[in-house]
Amino acid sequence: MNKVEALKTSVAALDKLYGHRMRLGLMGILSVNDWVDFVTLRDALKLTDGSLAGHIKALTKAGQIEVEKRFVDDKPRTSYRATPEGREAFDRHLTELEDFLRIMDN
Secondary structure (H helix, E strand, O other): OOHHHHHHHHHHHOOHHHOOHHHHHHHHHHHHOOOEEHHHHHHHHOOOHHHHHHHHHHHHHOOOEEEEEEEEOOEEEEEEEEOHHHHHHHHHHHHHHHHHHHHHHO
């Protein structure tokens, strides 16, 4: 297989859900932390509430993250974490991305 064909195969293996850099960043944060609240995610990624909510919705719909809503000091707090399936999918995506970069370097 030549380099162009290898790159096509490698790109095809990448998960389109993580094609947006903010979803990649969001899953990166959730993969190394247990529960992370909305405000912490918003501030870490420097997103608007609406933008973060859209990315969270897409990842939740795909079963990549789960939501926990509770009250802390009588204030609502929504937190998120990667599901086991989400962690596996994200790890696979990172492996495929590393393979793609390896092909590019050769």
